[in-house]
Structures are given as C-alpha cells and as structure tokens.
Amino acid sequence: MSATKIEWTDAVWNPVTGCDPVSAGCNNCYARRMATRLAGRYGYPKRHPFDVTVHPERLAEPLHWRKPRRVFVCSMGCESGPRRRPCNLDWVRSIRDQCQASGVPLFVKQLDIGGKVVKELDQFPEDFRIREVPR
Numbered sequence: 001m002s003a004t005k006i007e008w009t010d011a012v013w014n015p016v017t018g019c020d021p022v023s024a025g026c027n028n029c030y031a032r033r034m035a036t037r038l039a040g041r042y043g044y045p046k047r048h049p050f051d052v053t054v055h056p057e058r059l060a061e062p063l064h065w066r067k068p069r070r071v072f073v074c075s076m077g078c079e080s081g082p083r084r085r086p087c088n089l090d091w092v093r094s095i096r097d098q099c100q101a102s103g104v105p106l107f108v109k110q111l112d113i114g115g116k117v118v119k120e121l122d123q124f125p126e127d128f129r130i131r132e133v134p135r
C-alpha cells in the first residue's frame, strides 16, 4: 500500500499492475506512462513495464492495516484486454459479501461475463449492480 496524492482516496494498493490497451482512449493512459517511467523499479518489469504482472507478495497487505482507509485498488492497471485472466463470478460474489459484512463500500465497474467484458450496469446480474462510494 502506498500513500497517494489522489484527492478522493487515502491510499493505492496494486497487487496487479499493467494492462493491455483496448482502445484509442488508452493512448493517454496515466498508468502506462507511470509504469514506463518506473521501469525496473517498484516491481515494474524493466523490458515491458506495463505487462500485466501479479505481485503475490502484496496480496496480504490489507490484512495488516490497522486503521480504516479509502483504497484505490489496482490504480496502475487493469485486466480488460485480450490476455486478461478468466473472471469467476463466485470470486466477485465472495468479495461483495465480505464488503457487505464489513460495511465497506463496493463499486463494481466492469465484469467478465462468459468471456466478454461488460461495463453497462443494466447488463450485470442483478446482485452485482452495486456502485457505492465512500462517505
């Protein structure tokens, strides 16, 4: 977890970094620019710093947080492109249930449903139509 200057969050947590650009909108990708700048440091591969990279050593970091905080998860990438890993909706359900049990707001931005990236809320299964924000 790292402190951040992003005004709407307290910290960023990046257990996965990198992405496969998916559209012309990606030409101005902040995360790609930053990863390129940090190539060879902070876990960004030297040769291809924006390749999707899992950082297993970071996965347990939230278990050690003592104080509540707003966290931007995976601010330095995402998995929308053709090399994304399969999304098991049961994993997302488990995260949803854990957030609800803990009173943590959850914002479901996109899902992979049957191998297709879906971003439109009305196309989500009803139990995933959740777009909460911290107060």
Ligand code: SF4
Binding pocket: 019, 020, 021, 022, 023, 025, 026, 029, 030, 031, 032, 076, 077, 078, 080
């Ligand atoms: S994170 Fe990925 S999908 Fe998002 S703008 Fe950057 S390259 Fe595009």
